[in-house]
Amino acid sequence: MIHQWFTPAQHKHWADWFLKERHRFTITGLSRSGKSMLFTSLMTMLKFRSEGKYDCLPLLEHLPMELVEHIWVEPLDGFKMFPVEAHVEALHQGQWPSPTEDVYGFKLVVRLQQTGKVKKYLLPYTDIMFEFIDYPGEWLTDLPLLNRTFNQWSDSSWAQQMNRPQRDYAHEWHETVESFDFDTAPDEQRVTTLVGSYRRYLQHAKKHGITLLQPGSFLLGDNSYDWQSKGFTPLPSCISSDITNPWTKLFTEHFTHFQTSWLKPLRQQTFRQADKQIILIDLFEGLNHSKHHLYQLKETLSHLAETFRYGEDSWVARHVLRQTTISKVAFVAGKADLIPPGHRDALLSLLKQVTAGAVARFDDNTVQFEHFLVSAIQATDPGSNANSLRYLTADKRYLEAEFEPLPETLAQMSAEEHFPVLPARVPDDYLPRILNGRGLDRLFQFLLGKES
Ligand SMILES: Nc1nc2c(ncn2[C@@H]2O[C@H](COP(=O)(O)OP(=O)(O)OP(=O)(O)O)[C@@H](O)[C@H]2O)c(=O)[nH]1
Numbered sequence: 001m002i003h004q005w006f007t008p009a010q011h012k013h014w015a016d017w018f019l020k021e022r023h024r025f026t027i028t029g030l031s032r033s034g035k036s037m038l039f040t041s042l043m044t045m046l047k048f049r050s051e052g053k054y055d056c057l058p059l060l061e062h063l064p065m066e067l068v069e070h071i072w073v074e075p076l077d078g079f080k081m082f083p084v085e086a087h088v089e090a091l092h093q094g095q096w097p098s099p100t101e102d103v104y105g106f107k108l109v110v111r112l113q114q115t116g117k118v119k120k121y122l123l124p125y126t127d128i129m130f131e132f133i134d135y136p137g138e139w140l141t142d143l144p145l146l147n148r149t150f151n152q153w154s155d156s157s158w159a160q161q162m163n164r165p166q167r168d169y170a171h172e173w174h175e176t177v178e179s180f181d182f183d184t185a186p187d188e189q190r191v192t193t194l195v196g197s198y199r200r201y202l203q204h205a206k207k208h209g210i211t212l213l214q215p216g217s218f219l220l221g222d223n224s225y226d227w228q229s230k231g232f233t234p235l236p237s238c239i240s241s242d243i244t245n246p247w248t249k250l251f252t253e254h255f256t257h258f259q260t261s262w263l264k265p266l267r268q269q270t271f272r273q274a275d276k277q278i279i280l281i282d283l284f285e286g287l288n289h290s291k292h293h294l295y296q297l298k299e300t301l302s303h304l305a306e307t308f309r310y311g312e313d314s315w316v317a318r319h320v321l322r323q324t325t326i327s328k329v330a331f332v333a334g335k336a337d338l339i340p341p342g343h344r345d346a347l348l349s350l351l352k353q354v355t356a357g358a359v360a361r362f363d364d365n366t367v368q369f370e371h372f373l374v375s376a377i378q379a380t381d382p383g384s385n386a387n388s389l390r391y392l393t394a395d396k397r398y399l400e401a402e403f404e405p406l407p408e409t410l411a412q413m414s415a416e417e418h419f420p421v422l423p424a425r426v427p428d429d430y431l432p433r434i435l436n437g438r439g440l441d442r443l444f445q446f447l448l449g450k451e452s
């Protein structure tokens with residue numbers, strides 16, 4: 001019987017937790033931050049766990065197996081099924097999952113045992129659902145544009161491009177604008193020229209580790225916004241401030257179209273309010289380039305926090321006011337297997353700094369947050385000393401790499417310093433390496449744990 005296993009305090013915890021039938025997690029992550037790989041690992045772990053093959057998801061410490069009849073994965077209404085088989089097949093071929101260009105979902109259902117009076121009282125639901133949605137990271141950075149006018153966006157976009165590191169990648173685009181004749185009215189060809197040049201800037205900057213790329217949707221193919229016929233670019237402020245200028249008129253119209261026909265439905269469908277949020281962050285790309293890139297990442301994350309609603313997830317808010325706010329946030333630095341264990345404290349400290357601006361937006365103290373280091377797959381092996389790792393290169397050589405200590409603070413990093421990211425290939429024994437991924441247990445324990 002349940003009351004023999006738990007103290008009264010734990011009973012309360014259980015009751016709280018199961019008052020909700022549906023737990024919505026979002027994993028919010030910039031492009032290439034590791035979302036698809038994390039979902040792939042999670043589903044693989046759950047599959048092994050539910051088939052009783054491997055007891056690998058301590059997630060379920062909060063949900064003892066004795067209470068669980070069955071766990072399975074289902075499609076999520078309105079979404080294509082997350083292509084876990086395709087991703088696992090890619091890993092099997094030694095490839096990483098391909099970048100996501102559309103939105104996919106899945107639902108994890110935990111069916112509880114039906115027996116026992118205590119269960120009926122404590123756990124009103126039979127099935128508890130966890131919903132997961134995977135999407136291209138580029139969509140995420142566009143959401144803040146919902147709160148801007150074209151003019152505001154255009155001005156802030158220029159301001160960003162004038163600073164390092166963006167400025168370093170914007171030369172061609174800036175030259176195009178300088179020699180462009182905005183007195184001649186826009187026609188299809190001239191719009192295509194301008195949008196084409198701006199897109200090349202976005203692509204070039206992305207390749208060099210920039211995360212604040214707006215609109216990121218312009219970087220994707222057919223399943224994304226129709227930038228070919230409804231594109232826009234920032235305009236020099238002398239043009240954008242003149243609302244009678246035909247370019248300003250046209251781009252304002254396209255920008256509004258972007259907001260209403262693309263961003264609004266996207267926010268409603270894909271970024272439905274969840275109560276628990278994992279913000280997945282790749283620090284390695286920034287470290288690979290420069291300290292300016294890390295500051296730029298910090299700015300991006302701070303902008304993103306603007307678009308989500310944070311606050312206490314109270315019973316009243318949920319049942320009476322019918323609103324959900326995010327009450328728990330896990331800031332997660334992924335791919336932690338790419339540095340030696342001895343350097344992880346420094347990585348955690350960098351994570352805290354890079355997310356400080358986002359944290360500052362939780363302006364009341366009802367949001368619980370923590371920082372975590374996680375690897376969805378343990379792709380590397382320990383090296384011969386505390387500062388080294390062994391890994392498989394693209395051409396399948398097994399090498400040892402020595403690491404310089406990471407700086408503990410961004411301020412300590414010199415402007416020219418950078419830390420090359422380990423080009424680790426997917427090893428043949430990817431499966432046990434997924435099952436032995438690090439940090440997921442602590443992460444889920446935090447997310448599923450009692451709200452204080
Ligand atoms: N070593 C290591 N590399 C990882 C891990 N997770 C992701 N990666 C690397 O990061 C890349 C991006 O991971 P994805 O899961 O595709 O990232 P995403 O957030 O889905 O990216 P988009 O779909 O483009 O938004 C992969 O191709 C891998 O190279 C991990 O746990 N360990």
Ligand SMILES: [Mg+2]
Binds near residue numbers: 035037134136137
């Ligand atoms: Mg993806």
